[in-house]
Structures are given as structure tokens and as C-alpha cells.
Amino acid sequence: MSKSVAELQEMARKCRVEIVKMVHRAQAGHPGGSLSEIDLITALYATRMRIRPQEPKWPDRDRFILSKGHASPGMYSILAEMGFIEHEDLKSYRVLGGICQGHVDMKWCPGVDFSAGSLGMGLSFGMGCAVAARLENSNRRAFVMLGDGEMQEGSIWEAAMAAAHHELGNLKVILDRNRIQNDDFCEEQMRMFDIPAKWKSFGWNVKEIDGHNMSEILEGLDFLEAEENCNGPSILIAHTIKGAGVSYMENNPSFHGAAPNDEQFHQAMIELGEVEA
């Protein structure tokens, strides 16, 4: 729980290396959204999640639901860092029979609590986990990571309304606002206007942060956990850069769902400090 900002940054760097390796090895996958979310996920897992990596099904664990389940390399890399799976397992990403399925899947991978892959579903599932915790008088929380593109799914707003109606203070959302979706920039595909105002108007506690500034991320997580914000659901809107950490992927819609070639891979390893130039 007491990791320093520098330690968290180093952990995230190692995860970034694994993300790029996974996608390069598979020659498929989603590096952009994995790199945009990874600082957030790293801080969450390393400093907040009440979990037992050796007992992944511990009933009172906090749940982490990656609704944007295509950004699975990010989640697999942190699961390996935390000890839920081995680093060797990361080689099974998108490989027949491998535990690291293309989209995170609770039936395949230890530490995964939601079978994702279809956008707009994770918030509802997280709400169910939060209701279950309440019914059992458990203090476990459900953390849900949403992508910004998936807010275009109507079911997200069904869940947003229902979670506020039921005052689910144990439901915590982190929005990876990386501004790019599959085909193009969100602004081109479907403008979403004032996102914080939308969530506020649905009855949520809202805070905005820079999703790559580790100190701000920790403050944001404090906000999600703060007693005064446990009267209902809360959302942390994290402004991020798609592809963050690899120059040619940054803000580049082409790397939403594409793998680097060998030359690009080598460049990424240099930029991430894994090999010398």
C-alpha cells in the first residue's frame, strides 16, 4: 500500500513494456487503450485494491471490472506484476488455449472477475457486484474502468441512472478519457459534449484528473474512497493520451487496434527504457 510515486511509475513502465511485447508477439491486439489506462490501473492495484493474489476467488476481494475489455494487455501486465499470473503467461495472449484471451475473461484468467469484450456492459456488471456486497454487508468495492468511446452505448446510461438511484457508494468508476475510439477520434465519431456534467446530472460524484500524473491519480483514488463520496457512486474522469509512452502510437487512431512491426517494436523498447538506442 505504501508505494512511492517513483515506484509506481517504474511499475507502470514495466507494464508498458509488457503491453507492447504482448501485442507485438501476437501481431494483433489493442496497444493504444492499454497504454492510456496503465498508470491508472497500476496505482489502483498497487495501492488500493483489497486482493489476495494467491487466493484470487477470495469472496471479500474488491472487484476490478475492465469494461473496455479489449485493453486486456494492460490488465494482464498488472496481474503479472501483482502475482496473480506468471510473466510467462503473458506469452499466451491471443494464443489458442492461453489464459490471456483476446478480451479479458473470468473463465480463463485468475484475477479476472468479468468476461468482457462487448462495450457498455461492465458498469452494469459492477453494479451487480456492488449490490451483492451491500446485501452481504461486506465492505468490498467494485471498481469499473470505462473507456470514453463506450459511453456511446445506451446501456451505460441505464446503469448510471440505476447505480445513483440505488445510492451505491461502493461502486467506483474510472473513465479512461483518451479521446480515440476504433475508427477515429471520438470527436469525429460521436461528440459527447460535457462529460463531467453528464455524470453529475445523473447523480454521481465527479472528479477530473490527469490520468498520467501519478500524484494526481493517487489524489483521484483518495477522492473515490473518501467517506463523503460513499453516499453514492463516484467517477474519476482521467484525461489520458491514447498510446501514452510510445511516441508513434500517441494520439494515433491507427494504434487503437494494431500491432507494431519489428522496427516499431524496437523503437518502442528504446523509448520505454528497456533497451539502449
Add this chain to the structure above:
Amino acid sequence: MTRNAATRDGYGQALLDLAGNEKVVVLEADLGKSTKSLHFRKAHPERTVSCGIGEQNMLLVGAGLASSGFIPFASTFAIFTERAFEQMRNGIARPNLAVHLCGSHGGTHTGTDGSSAQSIEDLAVFRTLPNVIVLHPSDDVSTRLLTMQLAETNAPSYMRTARNKTPVLYDDMDPSAIQIGKGIELMDGKDVAIIACGVLVSESLKAAEMLQKEGIHATVVDMHTLKPLDGKLIEALVQRCGALVTAEDHNVIGGLGSAVAEYLVSNIMAPLEMVGVKDRFGESGQADEMLDLMEISSEFIAKAAKRALSRK
């Protein structure tokens, strides 16, 4: 005297009977008065989750609850369950989470609400999902018993119930004879076998009586479980009768008739006549008028039986 009741009432009663199990949770989408989950809500508001008019959210809230060890029963109109088909597919069937979905007001028998409320494809779509049990019981007694069994299954399910009353068939039946996956033989005859589900089971019994007057002896089976299908019983019926009829208030594409046909072509051949909605939508009308309009009432089942017989 025959008692009449709607299968949705059996569902409502079963939820109440299950309430002693603290893990049972009820999910509603503003139709609890209609699907009859309202009785549970009144008795156990703390274990009832209102999801508003939001079926997609409701099913996945159920998935989250099931993943945490609860036994969620979610209901809405059959037609609106289809709106959340992909949630059922990706969020429930795929991870094999035991969420129990009930679609009431299924079929054209639903009546005067008209075609928008008459689901004729629900059984077909849910039957295509791996892991999912598909039920369509015929009376309130069997609906109650089968719903209670669902709580023990550890598999997701879809059950269609009906809005309107039909004759109760099982008031005097040994409850142990009503089991998920086992068809129930209601009449025994060796000329032709009528395999029916839901509101057409009682119509099939009427058809069998008509046939009897003409010297034709029909077996009538209540195939309340479409999946997993009771293949052993179908083989026995083929051997005994040599000709089959299926009867359902559902499109002939994809429902009980299709399930039986799939079994026959892969295992044991016999002539099959399928009574069902002929790939068309309904309209407003009384329940009995709808069965006639759709050509699925007893008279049409009897005619189909004779056709099947002539093809032996």
C-alpha cells in the same frame, strides 16, 4: 371442474416459495405487476432490485450478483428480453453465470396488446446460446416447480410464461414427475405423438380427444424443456407412434418444432408436422381468436396429426 390459471402466477408463487433461500434476489424492469415478481417485492423489498425500464442493465446486474454467489431471478415481457439478447449471450451464457431470466406474455396468446407484445421468437433465440436452459411450461403448477428447480441448477436459464389463463394440468400430479429436461406424457396412444409446449399443451389434449372420436389414438407430451431436449423420449415416441406433431405458440422457425426436427434428422427418422406461427407477425385479438388466426388451435393440431399419420 377444471381450474384455470396463468403460468406467470406459478412463477410469482415460486419466487415467494424460494424466498427462504437468502441468496435468491429478484430483479425487475417495471413489469413486476405483470410478470408476478411483485409478490416477492412486497415480501422482500430488500432483496428486490428495481432496474427501471432498462433490460440490458438488469441482466448484467444479475450477472454481477451471480458472480458474487447470489441467485438472481430477472423478469420482463418475453419480447423485451430479446432487447438484452447480447447481454444474455456475452454477459451471462458465455461465463455460465446462473442468472434466471423469465419472459412473461410470450406468444400470440398474449392477445389484445398486439404484435409488438407477442414474442414469437424468444425460444428460438435463447435456444441458440450455449449453457442456457430453455423452458416453456404449460400450467401454473409446473411453472412453480420448474422455477424452484432452477434455483438449484448452477446454469443460466430462459423461461417463457404466458399472460392468459389456461387449464391447470398438474394439480393431481406427483411433483417428482415434473423435472427440468424430462417431457411429461399426458395421454398414451400409438397412432401419432403430439409434442407440445406452453399454452398449446392443453390445445393438444383437446386435439387428441377430437382424434379419439375418429378412432385415432394420440400420445400427448408436454415438452416443457426445449433445451436440453428429452431425446430419449422422442426416440420412444417414434418407436411407439411412428409419426410426430409439434405444437407451439411460436414461430415454426427455431422453436420446439425445430428442436425436435434437429433431433430426428440426426438420430431417428419419422414424419413430423410442425404446428406453429407460420413466420408472420400477429395482431390485436383475444387469446382464443389469436390461436385460430395463427392456425395453431386444437382443430389445426388435429389436422396436422392426420397429415403426419398419412405420411407414415
